[in-house]
Amino acid sequence: MADECPLCYGQLETRHAAPCEECGGEPESLEAFRGGEQAYYLVNVLGGRELILCTGCMVDFGSLDRKFLGVPAGTDYGFDHMEVVREVNGPAARGDNYCPSCGYRLKFLRFVKAVRSHAAG
Numbered sequence: 001m002a003d004e005c006p007l008c009y010g011q012l013e014t015r016h017a018a019p020c021e022e023c024g025g026e027p028e029s030l031e032a033f034r035g036g037e038q039a040y041y042l043v044n045v046l047g048g049r050e051l052i053l054c055t056g057c058m059v060d061f062g063s064l065d066r067k068f069l070g071v072p073a074g075t076d077y078g079f080d081h082m083e084v085v086r087e088v089n090g091p092a093a094r095g096d097n098y099c100p101s102c103g104y105r106l107k108f109l110r111f112v113k114a115v116r117s118h119a120a121g
Contacts, residue, residue: 005099005106006113012097012106019091020054021107022061025098029054033093040088046077046115051108052088070116 005012018024018033019040032038038054045051045061046069053061062078071077097106104112 005102006109008099008101010099010101012099014095015098016093017096017098017105018054018093019052019088020057021052021105021111022057023054024093025096025105026103030093033091040091042085042088044083044085045081046071046075047118049111049114050085051111052091058082058084069112070119072119 003012004010015025016030018029018038020029020033020038023029024033029038032054038056040052040054041058042050042052043058059079061082062076062080064077066073066075069077098104099106099109102109
């Protein structure tokens with residue numbers, strides 16, 4: 001696993017994480033997963049990039065800061081503009097790297113870096 005955040009270059013820590021690749025590193029997300037309170041979906045967003053998101057993050061995805069994501073003005077990227085590929089059956093919590101400064105799991109940080117690189121290139 002990576003040792004530093006691909007966005008802020010801060011030190012990553014290992015956490016037990018819920019399946020959502022956006023919010024899964026937060027203790028509340030792991031608690032909701034363990035309580036069976038969430039469903040998880042594999043989605044395509046922003047040019048076919050795949051993420052596993054919980055229902056809450058799917059619905060709220062369009063509220064992520066456009067500048068943080070590096071999404072050009074005029075690009076639609078909210079719930080109405082993502083493709084749900086499938087529900088994730090039998091999701092499992094697992095250890096993952098997490099950036100305490102950025103507040104995201106490594107998978108989501110790499111997603112943001114790829115979106116930014118694509119927009120810049």
